Amino acid sequence: xxxxxxxxxxxxxxxAIGLLLIYHIAIIFQPWAMFIGFIRSEEALExxxxxxxxLNVWRIPLLFFVSGxxxxxxxKKRNWRQLLLERGKRILLPFVFGYFAITPxxxxxxxxxxxxxxxxxxxxxxxxxxxxxxxxxLLLSPLFFYLKKNDDGKFKKIVSQVMSxxxxxxxxxxxxxxxxxxxxxxxxEMYAENWHGFFIGFLAFFFGYLFVYSGASFWxxxxxxxxxxxxxxxxxxxxxxxxxxxxxxxxxxxxESISWILGVFGLGYCYLNKPxxxxxxxxxxxxxxxxxxxxxxxxGALLILPIELHPMLQFIGITIFTFIFCFLIYEFILKRVAxxxxxxxxxxxxxxxxxxxxxxxxxxxxxx
Numbered sequence: 001x002x003x004x005x006x007x008x009x010x011x012x013x014x015x016a017i018g019l020l021l022i023y024h025i026a027i028i029f030q031p032w033a034m035f036i037g038f039i040r041s042e043e044a045l046e047x048x049x050x051x052x053x054x055l056n057v058w059r060i061p062l063l064f065f066v067s068g069x070x071x072x073x074x075x076k077k078r079n080w081r082q083l084l085l086e087r088g089k090r091i092l093l094p095f096v097f098g099y100f101a102i103t104p105x106x107x108x109x110x111x112x113x114x115x116x117x118x119x120x121x122x123x124x125x126x127x128x129x130x131x132x133x134x135x136x137x138l139l140l141s142p143l144f145f146y147l148k149k150n151d152d153g154k155f156k157k158i159v160s161q162v163m164s165x166x167x168x169x170x171x172x173x174x175x176x177x178x179x180x181x182x183x184x185x186x187x188x189e190m191y192a193e194n195w196h197g198f199f200i201g202f203l204a205f206f207f208g209y210l211f212v213y214s215g216a217s218f219w220x221x222x223x224x225x226x227x228x229x230x231x232x233x234x235x236x237x238x239x240x241x242x243x244x245x246x247x248x249x250x251x252x253x254x255x256e257s258i259s260w261i262l263g264v265f266g267l268g269y270c271y272l273n274k275p276x277x278x279x280x281x282x283x284x285x286x287x288x289x290x291x292x293x294x295x296x297x298x299x300g301a302l303l304i305l306p307i308e309l310h311p312m313l314q315f316i317g318i319t320i321f322t323f324i325f326c327f328l329i330y331e332f333i334l335k336r337v338a339x340x341x342x343x344x345x346x347x348x349x350x351x352x353x354x355x356x357x358x359x360x361x362x363x364x365x366x367x368x
Contacts, residue, residue, distance in 0.1 A: 005275075006072075006073070006212075006273060007272060007274055007275050007276075007279060007355075008147070008265075008268035008269050008271075008272040008273035009066055009069050009070070009268070010283045011071075011268060011272040011279060012066055012264065012265070012272070013066045013283070013286060014061065014279070014282045014283060014286050015064070016059060016062050016063050016066065016287075017063075017286045017289065019058055019059055019163075019321065020054060020059060020060075020063075020290070020296070021293050021319075021322060021326075022296060022319060023052055023055055023056070023059060024038075024126070024293070024357065025032040025297060025315065025318050025322060026045075026315070027041075027050050027300055027320050028041050028110055028297075028305075028315075028318065029041045029044055029045035029046075029048055029311055029315055030044060030045075030046065030048075030049055031044050031046070031315075032095075034114075035240075036190070037107070037110060037303040038110075039113050039298055039302065039305070039312055041305055041314065042305075043059040043311040044311070044348070045311045045312060045315060045340050046218070048312075048315065053240075053241065056259070057253050057256055057257040058175060058256075058257045058258075058260040058264075060129075060191045060197070060200070060201070061200055061201070062166075062170075062204075062210065062257075062260075062264065063129065063262050064132075064133070064136075064200070064201040064202075064204035064205045064206045065205070065207065065208035065211070065261060065265075065293045066208060067133050067136075067205055067208065068152075068205040068206060068207065068208025068209040068210075068211075068212075069208045069209065069211065069212045071137065071141075071205075071208075071209055072144075072209050072212040072213060073210075074086065075085070075141075075144060075145070075148055079145075080141055080142075080145055083137070084138075084141070085142060085191060086251070086308075087134060087137050088134075089342060090345055090346070091130050091133055091137070091342065092134050092152050092205060093139070093342060093345075094127075094130060094287075094291060094342075094343060094345045095127055095130040095131050095134065097126075097343045097344075098125075098127045098130070098291055099122055099123070099124060099127060100122050101123065101128070102125075102291060102292065102295060103123050103124065103125035103126070103127060103294070104120055104121055104122055104123075104229045105295045106125070106294045106295045106297070106298040106362055107121045107123070107125075108296065109295070109299060109302055112302070113298075113302055114303075116305065117184075118131050121290050122289065124193060125183045126192075126290075126293075128192045128193050129192075129201075129292065132197070132198060132201045132202075132287050133201075133205070135241075136201065136202055136206075137207045140205065140206060140209070144209055147213060152309035156213065156214065156215070159213070159214045159269060160214045160215050160217045160218075161217070162251060163211070163214045163217045163218040163221055164217040164221060164226075164262065165221070166215050166218070166221060166225045166228065167257075168218075168221060169211070169218060169221060169222060169262050170198050170229065170232075170255070170259060172202035172207050172258060172264060173254050173255045173257075173258045173259075175203050176200065176203060176254035176257065176258065176317050177251045177254045177255075179199045179200060179254075180195070180251055180254060181251075182320065183195055183196050183199060184205070185250065196322075200292075212329075215285055219265075219269050222262050222263075222265045222266035223266050223267060223269050223270055224266075224267065226262070226264075226265075226266025226267055227263070227264050229259045229260075229262040229266065230257045230259070230260070230263035230267075231265035232255070232256075233256050233260040236252055236255060236256035236349065237256055239252070240252070240256065241317075246359075268311060284335075284346065285327060285330045285331075285335075286344060287344065287345040287346070287347060288329075288330050288335075288344040289326045289327065289330055291344055291345070292326055292329055292330075292334075292344075293322060293326050296310060296321075296322050296325045296326050296329070297322045299319065299321075299325075300317070300318040300325070301318055301320070304317045304318050304321065305318075334346065
């Protein structure tokens with residue numbers, strides 16, 4: 001089992017979260033935003049949704065694929081007890097804290113904006129993603145530890161062989177098509193808090209792990225055939241965008257989604273697998289930023305939407321506001337306040353706490 005750090009996977013996680021923020025901001029400018037609990041602009045930018053329809057079929061599955069890959073590396077030096085403890089601290093604790101303390105904040109802003117009576121409303125909101133990941137870890141870790149134990153077994157050889165062909169990675173689309181057949185998701189169904197999102201995430205998480213588990217053959221294949229995958233995805237998107245949306249073409253959307261993701265993995269492997277100080281910073285920041293972004297986004301909408309500007313300028317303004325203030329909150333509060341760090345998925349900074357304690361003790365000793 002390889003132990004090398006994969007910087008391209010870290011970059012893809014950062015990029016995917018960044019796209020998620022932009023996607024959520026774009027919802028504000030859609031006529032149906034209020035129906036899913038978003039503050040809505042009085043002036044719609046329906047044209048803005050055209051590129052978002054391309055993102056929508058692969059942005060969330062990509063995050064689950066990357067999370068499955070991350071679990072592979074997290075298991076390298078941990079047994080199952082250590083893994084569950086680490087995932088509990090990293091995922092479950094922020095999820096529970098966010099459920100009771102973070103998601104109600106943006107609902108307060110929503111209620112205030114629409115002159116509704118203020119009431120406390122705890123809910124998963126955008127943190128459903130974290131809850132799903134922890135469930136997948138519980139369900140799949142026994143199988144993954146079995147595969148880890150039998151790293152040189154026949155199953156790995158078969159998977160590696162399949163992944164060495166151009167159509168090998170894309171063949172997993174069949175499982176996503178089966179999800180459409182059995183779950184029968186409604187048109188434009190969201191991923192959050194429904195069985196469609198749960199099973200899409202489950203499959204993506206499983207195959208994300210399996211891709212890394214299969215070894216070098218997967219990465220060589222997606223690197224070699226990345227433009228084939230992107231070309232296929234583009235053709236299917238154009239057909240979907242110009243054609244009539246129906247349950248029948250959701251099967252083709254499954255192929256489109258996987259094709260985009262494989263192309264992105266290929267590009268990442270070729271161009272992003274290198275360390276940088278910026279990546280180190282963003283990798284640590286992206287998780288807390290994801291947790292707080294909805295609250296900051298709603299504040300930005302509350303402040304900027306009343307200003308008489310073209311809606312595109314409002315979109316740009318809310319985007320800049322959201323990114324800047326998310327990172328300011330991370331840098332000057334979440335990163336530096338010791339007891340907040342684990343609540344937002346950051347490691348407890350024992351060195352900082354110990355150094356502050358030691359410094360205080362030295363000052364007291366000198367005073368005496």
